[in-house]
Amino acid sequence: MCLAIPMQIESVDGFMARCQAKGIYRDVSLFMMQDELPRIGDYVMVHVGYAIQKVTEADAQSAWELFDQILEETG
Amino acid sequence: MSQPAHTARDWLEKLRDLNFNQPIRIMNVCGGHERSITQAGLRGTLPANVELIPGPGCPVCVCPEEDIYQAIQLAQHEKVILVAFGDMLRVPVNVAKGEVRSLDEAKAAGADVRPIASPSEAKQIALQNPDKTVVFFAAGFETTTAPVAAMLAEGVPDNLYILLSGRLTWPAVAMLLDSGKPGFDALVAPGHVSTVMGPEEWQFVVQQHKLPAAVAGFSPESLLAAFYSVLRQLQSGERFLDNCYPEVAHPGGNPTARRLLEQTLDVVDANWRGIGIIPGSGYALKPAFSAHDARLRFPDFNDKARRRAGQMPPGCDCAQVVLGKIYPNQCRLFGAACTPRHPIGPCMVSDEGACRIWWAGGVRERAEAAVE
Numbered sequence: 001m002c003l004a005i006p007m008q009i010e011s012v013d014g015f016m017a018r019c020q021a022k023g024i025y026r027d028v029s030l031f032m033m034q035d036e037l038p039r040i041g042d043y044v045m046v047h048v049g050y051a052i053q054k055v056t057e058a059d060a061q062s063a064w065e066l067f068d069q070i071l072e073e074t075g
Numbered sequence: 076m077s078q079p080a081h082t083a084r085d086w087l088e089k090l091r092d093l094n095f096n097q098p099i100r101i102m103n104v105c106g107g108h109e110r111s112i113t114q115a116g117l118r119g120t121l122p123a124n125v126e127l128i129p130g131p132g133c134p135v136c137v138c139p140e141e142d143i144y145q146a147i148q149l150a151q152h153e154k155v156i157l158v159a160f161g162d163m164l165r166v167p168v169n170v171a172k173g174e175v176r177s178l179d180e181a182k183a184a185g186a187d188v189r190p191i192a193s194p195s196e197a198k199q200i201a202l203q204n205p206d207k208t209v210v211f212f213a214a215g216f217e218t219t220t221a222p223v224a225a226m227l228a229e230g231v232p233d234n235l236y237i238l239l240s241g242r243l244t245w246p247a248v249a250m251l252l253d254s255g256k257p258g259f260d261a262l263v264a265p266g267h268v269s270t271v272m273g274p275e276e277w278q279f280v281v282q283q284h285k286l287p288a289a290v291a292g293f294s295p296e297s298l299l300a301a302f303y304s305v306l307r308q309l310q311s312g313e314r315f316l317d318n319c320y321p322e323v324a325h326p327g328g329n330p331t332a333r334r335l336l337e338q339t340l341d342v343v344d345a346n347w348r349g350i351g352i353i354p355g356s357g358y359a360l361k362p363a364f365s366a367h368d369a370r371l372r373f374p375d376f377n378d379k380a381r382r383r384a385g386q387m388p389p390g391c392d393c394a395q396v397v398l399g400k401i402y403p404n405q406c407r408l409f410g411a412a413c414t415p416r417h418p419i420g421p422c423m424v425s426d427e428g429a430c431r432i433w434w435a436g437g438v439r440e441r442a443e444a445a446v447e
Contacts, residue, residue, distance in 0.1 A: 003107055003426075004218070004267050004270075027195070029193075029225065031225040031331075032225050032331045034331045035329075045267075048160075049192060049193025049195045050193070050194070052221070052271055052332065053323050053324075053325070055322060056322065059322045062294065
């Protein structure tokens with residue numbers, strides 16, 4: 001359950017953000033990011049539907065590549 | 076102390092150059108780490124004398140059997156909508172043959188049991204069913220419990236109750252170290268627990284126990300960097316807490332998450348399945364949230380006379396696996412009676428369980444049990 005996936009914020013409504021990762025969309029809570037609220041276009045690590053930390057685009061990309069590799073290997 | 080960018084190949088070369096001779100055991104305490112290690116085949120790439128040991132990194136595996144039993148009874152007898160993270164649904168409890176032994180079986184028998192992927196979904200289900208009672212059975216480590224705290228702080232519907240089995244990771248490592256027989260020489264600390272709570276939480280390993288420790292992310296590069304860091308520390312005699320996941324695990328962690336945890340939950344002594352009580356290792360709802368505490372709202376269905384209540388199933392060595400005392404394939408049931416299709420112990424059920432991860436990684440044969 002500690003798997004966190006980086007997602008990009010596409011829109012924000014209050015503390016809820018519409019986020020996207022490789023074409024998959026999810027509603028993500030920004031409630032735990034109140035000390036450093038991310039903006040549209042930012043990347044966040046998402047764990048069980050909550051953003052837990054901001055990440056850079058480069059770090060998001062390399063995490064996505066890693067997931068692709070794992071999915072390929074595990075089929 | 077972040078590391079400069081290196082490829083996995085660079086790290087492997089640096090690791091081989093260390094030229095270690097004595098046996099070294101590096102423990103990880105995160106199912107995500109163990110999955111990356113196993114899937115990337117990192118064990119096979121390290122020098123033969125370096126052992127990578129999966130430790131207490133699976134919250135489903137240590138969730139008290141009594142709590143799962145209670146959740147099953149609530150779903151069956153209190154006519155609630157029982158929601159839980161998907162991993163919890165297949166964990167068997169110890170009941171007589173023919174009785175309902177998991178939340179999945181309760182669902183098949185007609186109970187309203189629903190898997191969820193986020194605490195927000197529990198809230199949504201409660202809002203959509205105002206005339207029903209919803210119980211969120213929430214097991215998890217800090218990374219998962221912080222979102223539960225956020226959900227509580229944000230406000231929850233009157234008909235939503237939490238059966239909380241949240242656990243803190245570091246007290247289990249402290250217990251192993253305090254036992255005098257920890258079974259490891261260095262620690263790779265969990266990346267996302269550190270993201271939420273701050274890497275500093277692991278400083279005690281270095282300061283009090285003089286063992287090297289490094290926070291790692293989930294890529295082979297980050298894990299290899301952490302292995303290199305702790306091995307180099309062992310060789311040089313230096314001791315410090317390294318951070319090989321600095322891009323995500325920041326000093327101090329996530330301040331909002333930590334504040335929300337403090338506002339809504341108390342840290343309490345807590346039971347770990349098959350292991351026992353570990354001081355200060357669990358979360359409980361603060362009195363201000365008692366109106367949403369399933370433990371106060373419903374009768375306790377646990378009957379002390381139930382055979383093997385609280386224990387692992389007969390023959391199952393999950394407790395030893397969780398503590399890193401044996402490898403998954405040294406369990407007496409691994410791959411024979413216990414497989415992902417017909418799991419007996421929780422370590423074979425959860426995606427973060429070491430047995431399940433090893434099986435998925437292609438380990439199918441039992442090994443001889445280790446001599447402690």
